[in-house]
Amino acid sequence: MKVLLTGAGAMLATAWRLNPRKTxxxxxxxxxxxxxxxxLATALGWMTREVVAxxxxxxxxxxxxxxxxxVMVLAFAHFAHLAHYELAELAELDFDERVIEVSNGSAGIExxxxxxxxxxxxxxxxxxxxxxxxxxxxxxxxxxxxAVVLTAVLLARQNPWLLVLPVAxxxxxxxxxxxxxxLDRARTTTAEPTRTALNLFHLATSARVAGELRVxxxxxxxxxxxxxxxxxxxxxxxxxxxxATALRAVGQVVFALAYIAGVLLVVRDAIAGRRGVGDVVLVxxxxxxxxxxVATAVTLLQDLQRMAGAYRRLTEVTDLVxxxxxxxxxxxxxxxxxxxxxxxxxxxxxxxxxxxLRETDLRLPAGATVAVVGENGAGKSTLVKLLCGFYRPTxxxxxxxxxxxxxxxxxxxxxxxxxxxxxxxxxxxxAQQVVGVGDLTRISSEPAVRAALDRADATGVxxxxxxxLRTHLGKTYADGAELSGGxxxxxxxxxxxxxxxxxxxxxxxxxxxxxxxxxxxxxxxxAEHARRVAARTGAITVFVxxxxxxxxxxxxxxxxxxxRVVETGDHAALMAGAGLYAExxxxxxxxxx
Numbered sequence: 028m029k030v031l032l033t034g035a036g037a038m039l040a041t042a043w044r045l046n047p048r049k050t051x052x053x054x055x056x057x058x059x060x061x062x063x064x065x066x067l068a069t070a071l072g073w074m075t076r077e078v079v080a081x082x083x084x085x086x087x088x089x090x091x092x093x094x095x096x097x098v099m100v101l102a103f104a105h106f107a108h109l110a111h112y113e114l115a116e117l118a119e120l121d122f123d124e125r126v127i128e129v130s131n132g133s134a135g136i137e138x139x140x141x142x143x144x145x146x147x148x149x150x151x152x153x154x155x156x157x158x159x160x161x162x163x164x165x166x167x168x169x170x171x172x173x174a175v176v177l178t179a180v181l182l183a184r185q186n187p188w189l190l191v192l193p194v195a196x197x198x199x200x201x202x203x204x205x206x207x208x209x210l211d212r213a214r215t216t217t218a219e220p221t222r223t224a225l226n227l228f229h230l231a232t233s234a235r236v237a238g239e240l241r242v243x244x245x246x247x248x249x250x251x252x253x254x255x256x257x258x259x260x261x262x263x264x265x266x267x268x269x270x271a272t273a274l275r276a277v278g279q280v281v282f283a284l285a286y287i288a289g290v291l292l293v294v295r296d297a298i299a300g301r302r303g304v305g306d307v308v309l310v311x312x313x314x315x316x317x318x319x320x321v322a323t324a325v326t327l328l329q330d331l332q333r334m335a336g337a338y339r340r341l342t343e344v345t346d347l348v349x350x351x352x353x354x355x356x357x358x359x360x361x362x363x364x365x366x367x368x369x370x371x372x373x374x375x376x377x378x379x380x381x382x383x384l385r386e387t388d389l390r391l392p393a394g395a396t397v398a399v400v401g402e403n404g405a406g407k408s409t410l411v412k413l414l415c416g417f418y419r420p421t422x423x424x425x426x427x428x429x430x431x432x433x434x435x436x437x438x439x440x441x442x443x444x445x446x447x448x449x450x451x452x453x454x455x456x457x458a459q460q461v462v463g464v465g466d467l468t469r470i471s472s473e474p475a476v477r478a479a480l481d482r483a484d485a486t487g488v489x490x491x492x493x494x495x496l497r498t499h500l501g502k503t504y505a506d507g508a509e510l511s512g513g514x515x516x517x518x519x520x521x522x523x524x525x526x527x528x529x530x531x532x533x534x535x536x537x538x539x540x541x542x543x544x545x546x547x548x549x550x551x552x553x554a555e556h557a558r559r560v561a562a563r564t565g566a567i568t569v570f571v572x573x574x575x576x577x578x579x580x581x582x583x584x585x586x587x588x589x590x591r592v593v594e595t596g597d598h599a600a601l602m603a604g605a606g607l608y609a610e611x612x613x614x615x616x617x618x619x620x
Contacts, residue, residue, distance in 0.1 A: 037338045045117045053110040060103030061170025065178045067096040072309030115159035161334025164327040195285030196321045202278030206271030207332040213267030217260040224256035363393035363565030371423035383409045385590045394561035396568045398578035401587035447523030449536035455501030465525030479525045485517035534570035550577045575612045
């Protein structure tokens, strides 16, 4: 009940915040229309008594009253719909914006990478679309509550025993709540197969992978896997719906028995002469309305609980993500003088117990180009995540010119980082914005964007676009230009070097989609850019790469194995040491030879 009331309060507060006038109008119309229903029953009973008594004038007046109330019942809900429809649209957008805000509201990315939170995010993305039904259920529920109270008063005036009818509405309501809890659990447990099935659907209908699917003949395989997953999700939901239907049916049977007993009680009084025909009509109509109120309440409760569950999940992920990043006690330096030092850094991903980095001691000198190499799973990308502040070390410290990275404001430190990742984003924006978002302060500066494209050897990509930098990219637009993987990566690299005065440049497998020759040219340009930036701010350039031919020019090469830094030095020193680096370099040289 607490979750339900909290969710209802959150929905009403959201609607009021977005548009108080429309919210008040919707509540007023919904309430008036709902209260008019039991009053209509009273008017019908009154009219019946006057007709039986032969009082034409009063019968006509009662009939007109009944007609007005009937119009209110039928029309007010429709007019209220016009008010709350727009509210629901705005509230859905507001819910989505809150999800986006929470998703990006922390310094780290733990809540994105932990598998146990994936189901919650899946349900949140789906349930935001249910806001319209939830808001309508809430507004109807407010009117329904008043209508139930008024109905109970009118029934009690006829016979106190008839109060059993509203009380008998409790079993269906409780059964409805239990049914919705069953469905809510089912939605959570089927989120994983649903998410996987949707991913397969997107793969099977994506233009990007259409060629590979046809060559490999994976179409039937994807359909088969999609079918298995979708059937698994459907079975789970079907069983839950079957159980929920049974629970609701039991509740409805209890009320039906009370309904029949109430009608028989009034008919008996009428036969005994203690009630008139008008009273019988009044009670029959009220009893029918109670039946309708119960059915409506069960449906409304289902919608309310579903949306309340969405707000509960949103609260949970908000608590998981935590508060906004700490503003920090020190500002990042304008220039690096000493560099970045890892002192005894150990890191274990949340939810696991195996360290990915173990007691790492490492100094990255100011102005140096640093290459991080090692086998898959050695901890290279984790090291990059720690340098970017996506996670805090489990043990040890990361020092920036002697200051603990934890003491620097996250947003301030990120503003001094330029980064390019292997899993780069394909922003479907105009080409200038695709690159310009690397430095939002200069996103509208065409010279700045072109300079970044030149540093990334990506000018040719833009020159071949039909409208140059103004060309929309991606298939979201009917006239959008699609690029190859290498072209997208070159634009991503341009985005990574938009900032002219970073303290840290991170390139994590930035050339995976490029051929060796293009990669060599690009790294020469990056080396030149790194020297210019280093001279200006003492910036450190850290790049992760599997191609050893590109890392040999680095000032410092860091070799990582099983979560430990096992070797450091330049190419010549490491080759002379005949250690892991020399072994890996020789293997790759042989493969390319």
